[in-house]
Structure formats: structure tokens, C-alpha cells
Amino acid sequence: MLDPKYIREHAAEVKKNCARRNVKVDLDRFLDLDVERLELTRSVEALRAERNSVAAAVKGATDRDALVAKGKALKDDITAKEAELAEKEGEWKSILLQIPNLTHPETPDGKTDEENVEIRQVGKVVKMKDPLDHVALAEKHDLIDFARGAKVAGAKFYFLKGKMALLEQALIRFALDYLTKEGYVALSTPDLAKDEVLLGTGFNPRGDETQIYSIENSDLSLIGTAEIAVGGYHMDEILPEEGTPIKYAAVSHCYRTEAGTYGRESYGLYRVHQFSKVEMFIFCAPDQSEALHQELLRHEEEIFKMLEIPYRVVDICTGDLGGPAYRKYDLEAWMWGRGDGKGGWGEVTSTSNCTDYQARRLNVRVKSKDGNIQFVHTLNGTAIAVSRALIAILENHQQEDGSIMIPKALVPYCGFDRIG
RNA sequence: GGAGAGGUGGCAGAGUGGUCGAACGCGCCACACUCGAAAUGUGGUGUUCCUUCACGGGAACCGUGGGUUCGAAUCCCACCCUCUCCGCCA
DSSP: OOOHHHHHHTHHHHHHHHHHTTOOOOHHHHHHHHHHHHHHHHHHHHHHHHHHHHHHHHTTOTTHHHHHHHHHHHHHHHHHHHHHHHHHHHHHHHHHHHSOOOOOTTSOOOSSGGGOEEEEEESOOOOOSSOOOHHHHHHHHTOEEHHHHHHHHOTTOOEEOTHHHHHHHHHHHHHHHHHHHTTOEEEEOOSEEEHHHHHHHTOOSSSTTOOOOBOTTSSEEEOSSHHHHHHHHTTTOEEEGGGOOEEEEEEEEEEOOOTTOOSGGGTTTTSOSEEEEEEEEEEEOGGGHHHHHHHHHHHHHHHHHHTTOOEEEEEOOGGGSOTTOSEEEEEEEEETTSTTTTOEEEEEEEEEEOTTHHHHHHTOEEEOTTSOEEEOEEEEEEEEEHHHHHHHHHHHSBOTTSOEEOOGGGHHHHSOSEEO
């Protein structure tokens, strides 16, 4: 969420930002409520101050009964005003949470993902006569069992089998090794998190449009990304500035309901209910986030270069940014199975600078040497989303003879250099 | 899952209805002493919000949420977490 004080003092700018991002929020209502809330707060506090002084005077007073009566009356006033305040504050908060983060000045304007801007393409797409998509390749080599996945857990679940199961572990370890050398601390996270943590990281676990599985009769949900678990890791903490930036490489399973996304766009492994992922997450001082965002992008590119997969970098436009993101880049890898069989780009990673938007909700702060305390900036980026990386590997490294070459960087981790 | 103990400031640890945002100690910061350091001494040292040009004033926070009371860290209820023992179990 944004700083309410900032919204109050920069209302026009915030309103314009919401419009740019194609987010509909009743900012005027928020500003009205903000005034009412402040007035009520002041009167509640004045009443409490009076109650406190009356209560302090009761002990040993001669007119004790009169003071007690006054105290009782004040108590009723306070209860009433507090209820009024709680109501206003509830509505105020719900609007506040809908207001998106500010936007990087260089972020391209646009309404949908079609207006995202390609920054560069890296690597060459190897032309093939009749490229197979990953589903066909997996069938040919018995690598993924969608039918039995559906039997066991329903549509959009799957078993990785044989060399594919080994490749999953190889990818994870490959990413962890690379990031560990770059100074990231490896983390294996809980697959469940409390609603409080979900909300803090900007995910709504129980709304109508949620992509999150929640556990009945509990305040727990299955995480959709390790970003949630790691975001909560330092919740309610004040970090010493000399310890920042703190960089994590977190491995977790990711669970997504993917409501209403069946069809060609979610074919095969592309959009599934569960997958494994190595996620980069950084907590840093505000002046570090811009450079670290570039660093995350560099790591993502480095990983796909090592996997020898052609990709392009996309600057996500205002309308396609999620609420918490200040700026976001995606890496899209070439996939033969997309674009009606002619091949196309498919998202494989995403990195966001969330500035202090998540940190304010999660209450994670940094304290500098001079005692100055501010909210940290948080950033996240995909190192490897296993299911989509597997699509890219299968479809780009298939050979004329139908076999699949394993990228050299991965061979030491999986122990074989080809499939088939 | 059962029985018991406990959750208080950076740490450790008192406080069991008003004089408590909270003792003592450690740590940390500043100053003094010193060529410098250690030791010693003196002072300071939580967060959030409201208000004030400022000095300052006010409110809230003692695991979380309710309740009792004129008044709650302190009493009551529920929940969460930690520790010890038993049971079960990768």
C-alpha cells in the first residue's frame, strides 16, 4: 500500500497514476474518509485523555462517586466514537489497499499486455522443419503423464517422469548454485502461509477472483509463489542498514487455481495448478532498489543464456503491472508450441521492483546508523519456473532425429546430455 | 493428541489493579578522564499516530483478539506461539 500521508499530499498525482495503470479507485471517497477518520481520531484521543485524567484523580479523591460517574459516562462516549471510527477506518483501509503502487517514469503507457515494449532479443531461434510442441515431445519420450496427473489430482496436474523428473531437480540445483555464487542465500520455504502474509505481499486469498487455494477452516493458503513466504520472512522486523541488501534464492512449490484459463493459452505445462520454482527476493534500502532490479534482470538473462534458450526482454506497460509493482520486466522464451504452431514467445520469468509498497503492509523497515527508520524496498524475480523452463528446453533443443539435447550447463546436474 | 510451564524494550529479566512505557543489569550512543585504548564516571537510549514554527503536549502498543473496571502489563475468556514430559509419526 501507499503511504496515506503521501496520498493526502499528492492526491492529483496518485489519481493520475491510477488512471495510467487502468485501475479504478474512488480516490475522492478515500480523501473524504481520510478527513473524517482524522477528526474522529482526534476526538477519540481527547476523550481518552480526559478519561485517563479522571481515572488518575479517583484514587484518594473526596468526591470519588462523582468522578466514577464521570468516568462511566466517558467510557460510553468513547465506545460509541470508537465504533464510528472503526467503521470509517474499515472503508478507508479497503480503498487504500486498492490503490496501486506509483510507477517508474520510464514504464511504457498501455492498457493490456499487447502494449508491453520489447527491449531486446537474445539468442537465435533455431529453424526447424516440423518442430513438435512439448506435449508431443513428452509423449514421444514418455516424460510427462498428464492423464494420470488428472486421475490423481484433476486436470492441470501432471507427473514428471523419468529424465523429466531428474531434469526438474537439475534445474533447481543449477539455479541455486548460480545464485549462491552471486551472494544469494538459499531458502526452502513453507508451502502454506497465513492470510495475513498473503495480504501483506499483495495477494488476496479469499476474494472472488483469487488464484489462491485456501485451506478450509484455517487461516492458511497454499502459496502461489515463494515471494509470499519470503516476503513474510522479515515481517514486523527492523533490519540494520549495514546488513542490506538481503538476497534470497527461495525454492518452493507454487499452487494456482488458474480459474477460467483453460484453452490453447494454457496448453500442456504452460499453465498448471502446481509447479516448482526458484525465486529471487531482495530486501534493500530505498536507494538500492533501482540498481538491484537491473541485477535481477541480469541474473534471469544469464540463466537463460546458459540454458541456450532464445528469449526477449519485455518492459511491462502500466496497465499490465500488478498492484505492488513499480516497474516490471518479463523474459519471454521462444516456444514452438505457441502462436498456432508457428512458434511464439512465452513468459518464463518476471521481475518486479515493488519499492516500499509490500514493505509498508508487511511492516519491514531498515534502520540506518543515524537512527533513521524507513520502509525497505522489496524486489522479486523468477530464477527458474520449472514447468515453463522445461517447455522451453524441450521445444528449443529438439533435434531433427527427434531426440532432445540437454544444455551443457545442465548436464553436470542431471547426469545425461540427451533424451532419446 | 494429552499434561505442565511460559510469552514484558536490542538481549536478559522484575513487575500481579492506579505512583508503569514499564525497575535492575547487559548492550548501544554521547560526553569526561587518556597520547590512544581499556577500565571508570556522567548523561542518553522503543515504535506508531495526532498536535505544535519550535520547545512541548496528547493517544496507542507488555504474544493476538475480546471482556470486566472510573482505571488493566497486572483480573476473566478465546486463539496463536515457545519450552518440558508422555503418546504418535516421515
